Structures are given as structure tokens and as C-alpha cells.
Amino acid sequence: MRNLNSKAKESASPLLKNEGIKSVSASLLSIMAGLLVGGAITVIVALINDEISFKAGLEGLKLIFFGLFSTGRDISGNLTFGFNPVNIGNLLFRATPVIMTGLSVAVAFKTGLFNIGAPGQYLMGTAASLFIALTIPSSSVPTWIIWLLALIGGMAAGALWGAIPGALKAYLNINEVLACIMTNWIAANLVTWFFESSNLRNGNESGKIGYIMPTSANGVVTAKLGLDRIFPGSQVNGGILVAIIFAILVYVMIYKTTLGYSMKACGSNKHAAEYAGIKSKRMLVLSMAIAGALSGGGASLYYLSGNTEFFHATYQSLPAEGFNGIPIALLAANNPIGVIFSGLFMSMLNIAGQQLKNLTAYNEYITDIIIAAIVYLSAFSLVIKALLSGLHKRKSAVAVATRKGNSTTAGVQTHADEEIIEEINNGVKNAEIDFSEDKREGEE
């Protein structure tokens, strides 16, 4: 049997033998399929809706794929394309926070946790950063020190907020998905409350009700590092480089350090990790704290830019940057370097959506549909990967997918973890007892 399998492996095309390439091609397939779904919806809407002509539908299609290079319309009303420094600069600016939240989700995934709490961590990071950046007087402290303190503060707040669901999961065995969702909404209300009772609200400018002052009011602005000369007219700043440095640091941490190894060990098999002397509970809390710090840092980088303003009544909706970390991490197969690229791709979609809104009868939500379709497909990317490597390997890969499913969803289950093994052992026996009880109930 073993021989057969290895033979089968050899016969598979050599390109597809490499795991990394398989992940990349699975992601690319998801992206293509997602874009196709978006394109199909655009065309279908154009066909059904009388107000949108078929030509407009095709224009929408063009913008979905090449929106980044859109330069508006010419005099005769046709779409024009070309190098657009504003779009590319804005792309880099918007990619900054989502690369950070993507890293956050990826780190948690490595420990087998699903960090859906990124929006809450992001909000806490926002609040801490803005508070520090706006309250330390720039007259007595150099602004770069304030900037650094604000970044550290934002990361610390995020870390604290991430550590809460981590600790609840580790020590009280509360489903981390649920705990994250609850902490998200608590953060949303807490941040609103905090800013409502603060004096940081922007009362000077009209039309800015509900907004917090930009950090530039205190002179705290992220350094442009010459990027604004390459992409004139855009919002780009040095934050993107900081995000890339963080991605490299996370990569080194996960793949080259003992800490990263322990985290991965907890993610793939908690009991084995525990057996090898790794304190798995501590690892869970630590990995969620790191994840939270990255989300919080993303918020800091976004709001310290000086040209972004925070709308503080967040209690009704959570920031999309937080949720977008999930597709970005999934698309990158949780590889920190991959996160940089998938983050850039996501914000490219975002830019395309804006172009779509500005230039056609469509709206920017089509890009959210595409993102959702991509996440949907990446949920079974392991199956896609298996299909890529040929049918004969399908079975084993599905088994892997199943096992992997177990390991990630084990986090979702609310059993006490120690009980799981015992339960699996006694599974059939218990089930029989359960059945007989149920039958008796039924007969009554």
C-alpha cells in the first residue's frame, strides 16, 4: 500500500509536488473563481436591470479587473486606463492596516485559534493610539517619540484585548469565536463611551460631528519617507514599510524561533505539545495577545497617518479592516509573507470598488461579494489542493482536510479539552446509552 502511494506521488506532476506552489495555486484559483462570481453578478444585473445597459455592464467588468489602472473617463465618455499614481499610493496606504490584521489572524490560526476578534482589538488600538497621540503635548515632547509611544500604546491595548478571549479559552474553555464576538461589541461600546466623554472630539470644523480630531492636530504624522514623491497626490506614507517589517518579524518568529515552534505545536496537536513540555494554555494566551497587538498596531498605523479621522460612534458597526484580516490570512494560507501580497490584493479590490462607484452605476459592495466568495472557496482550499494533485491522492488529502478541520474546529467546541480523548474512546459506548435513553423518551 505504501509503495503504491509513493509511486502515485511520483507520477504526479513535479510542479504540483511542492506544497508551497500548491497553496499558491489553490489561492489563485480561489481568487479567479471569486472574480468570476463578481463579474457574473455584474453582467447578470446589467441584463436584468433596465437602467444599466449592457455596455455599462462590460465597463463594470473591466473596472473589477483593472480598476487599479483606471484614470477616469475621456471627453467622449469612454473609460481610460494607464498608470495612476494616486490609486497605487492609496492602495499601499489602505493595505497597511489590513496587512496587520491579516497577520493577526494568521498568528492565531497557527495556534489553532480563529481570531474573529480582530475588529475589537483594532478598535482598542485606535482608541489608545489616538488618546496618546492627541494628549501628549507636542510642544514639550518630540513628535516622533509621541508617534512611537502611540504605536506601542495601540499595540498594548490590542494585546490586552486579544489576551482576554485567549485566557477565557485557555483557562475556562469558552469557545474563542463566541468570546471574540462578545469582546468585539464590548470594545465597540467602550470606545464610543470613552470618546463621548473625552475632549478629543473634533468640534472646530463643521461637518465633522462624531469625528475625533486627526493626529495632525497635534503635529503627529507618520513620516512619508519619500513615498509621496513617487505617488504624488495619494495618502501613502511610511506605515506600509512598517507593516512589511512586522510581516517579516512575524515570519521569523513563527518559523525560526522556539516560541513559534511551540505555538505551531499547540496548533497541530495540543496534547502532544503538552506532552513535550510546552505550556499550551500559556501559549494560547500569548498567541492571542500577539494577534491582538498586531491588530492594534494596524489601527495605530492607519490613524497616525494624520489624514484619517475616526468616527467614534462605532457601537453599531465594527471596522471592516478587522474582518478583512480573515480573508487575507486565509488567502495567504497563514504565511506572513503571503499576507503582504494578499493584503495588497484585497486593497486593490477595494480601490477597484471605489472606481466602480465613482464611474459606473454599480456600487463598491461588489468587491465585498468577491471577497466573500474567495473566503467561501478558501474554506475548502484543501480539497482544491487535493484536486490539483490528482484524483489518486484525493482520498488521503480529504482525510487530511478532515483532520485539519477537526483541529481548527476543536477550538470551536465547548468540551473541556481533557475530555475529548476520553470521549472519542468511549464514543460508541456513550452513543449507545444516549440512544436507548432517547428511545425510551420517544416511546413515552
Add this chain to the structure above:
Amino acid sequence: MEFLIQQTLIYAVPLLIVALAGVFAERSGIINLALEGIMIFGAFTGVLFIHIMQKNEAFMKEQAQTLLVLTMLASAALGAVFSLLLSFSAVNLKSDQTITGTALNLLAPALVLFLINVIANQNVLSMFSGDAASWFMLKKSTFGFDDIESLNPLARLLFINSDGEMNFFARTFLVKNYLTTYICIAVFVVLSIILYKTKFGLRLRSCGENPQAADSLGISVHKMRYSGTTISGALAGMGGFVFALTTANASASGDVAGFGFLALAVMIFGNWNPGTIALTAFLFGLFKCIAAAYSTIDLNGDGVYLLKELGISTNFYRMLPYLITLLVLAFTSKKSRAPKAEGIPYDKGVR
């Protein structure tokens, strides 16, 4: 007091029905994290249905209650269709159910907002004419209470007190309520009985506990899981519409304020058991009601608004349901008992 009960019912009923939706999926072995997304989709389809019916003048105000029931059915049907995306991926493709659920939660608001923008050129779709209260709320005239003289003797005995006015029961539970509340409660009771007292229910639950054993007895695990998620989708879709009707004046905006997730919390809190879930849902409804209307709650009718005079921030009351969920989960998590096989794709080959 009547106001408090009515408001609590308004918040509790969607939670009740959507938490039961979660139970059906999880008892069959599928984690339905997409409840929020399905609610959003259901709310949209329900409102769209009303909008189209009114636009084409298929129903007049006099037949509003018929329209309401039909809309509930429509949103349930489309919620069920939407949930097929989850069951197909989870059952046939053995995907990670948490991620699929998240994908649907991302998809629903995006799709709904995209369509609303195409249809209405704005971010909100509301009724074509009139508002939810004037069309669908049960009024005095619905029961004939406005003309007590011609009321039939039995109704008079039951609902009218000696002063010739409506009694407490009629004031609280009949007038100023929505028919949806009672339909949902009835559906909840019927489905709970089906889940626990019928062959189908037993088979469904067995697939969530030990699918291998169920399969060995000739039960099709795939079919059962499909039925579980489809019922779940129908209930969540209906719950989404009820939420939009009673709290958002029958308008859809791609948002149900986290009620789907709150319903998940209610389900875990209620230990996957309909009886406890019902209690929990009403408790949560009460908290939500306090958060929404704490400044106008006057418990004993002496004109003193106790909660308002305490002077605590609105934000605190808004935060309360989530905070309490977390705290209570912290205390009860050791005892909670999820269906054993939930979230694990069924593979015949695995022992």
C-alpha cells in the same frame, strides 16, 4: 409594565427563533456560524417581498396580515436556499465550517447592500408605502375592541374588564403586538417537540452525537445534516425578517445588529436545549429592551424613571448583554455540553 413586556417580546422573539435555528444545525452536526448572515438575507428578502407586493398593489392594507404570513414564508424559503451554500460546502466538500460560516456572514451584507443599492439607489430598502406599525401591528380594531358593544360575549368575558376597557392581558399581549410573535412562538414549540419526540428528531440528533453509529443503523448522515441546516436556514431567515419588521420598521440595510451572534450565545447559554433557550432568550430580550429604552422605563407607574436617574451612560446599557453573556459563560462553561460531533465533517472511513 405593558410597554416593558411588549418591548422584551420584540427583542426576545428573533433571538428565540434564531437560537432554535442554531440548535437544529448543531444537533445535526453542523456549526452554523452563518446565522447572522442568513438573518440579514432573510430580512432583505422579506422586505423586498413586501415592497414588490405593495408596488404591484397585490395586497391592500386590509389584507396586511395575510401578506405578513406570506412574507414570513418567503423569507424562510429564501433563508433555506441561502443556507444550502453552507450545507453543500460543509457536507459535500467537508470544508471548515467556521470559515464557511464566516464567508456567508461576509457575503450576505455585501450581496444585500449591492442589491439594495441597485434597486433603491441608497443603502436602505423600506416598504413601498406606509410603515410597519400602521400596516402590520395588531390594533384595537383588529379584535373589535374599539366597538365593545358589538363584541361577542365570550371575547367580552375574556378581554374586557368591568370598567368596559381592555384588561391587562388584552392590553399587553393582543394590542400593539405583531402576529409574527405568536407564529414564531408556535413554530418554536412545534419544532422543539419534533426535535425531541419524533423519529426524525431522534435521527437528526444522533447525527450530531455519533454519525458513525447513526450510519451503521441505516440513517443517511448527509440527508440528516442537510435537513438540519435547511431547517436552520429557514428559521434564521424568518427570524431575520421578524427582526427587521419589529425593530427596524420593516426596512433592510444589510445589518441585524449582531443578533445572529447573540442568538448563538443564547444557544450555548441554553445548553442546546429548547426549554433553557426559551428562558435565556427572554432574559436577553429584557437586557436588550433595557438597553434600548432604559430612559423611558417606568416600572411602577409613579412617573419616576429609575434607570435614567441613576445617571449611567447609555453605552453601559448597550454593552450589558455582551458583558453578561461573557460573564455567565465564564461561570457555566464547565457544564456546557455541545453535540459531540458538531463541526466534524462526516467521513465514512473514519472509525
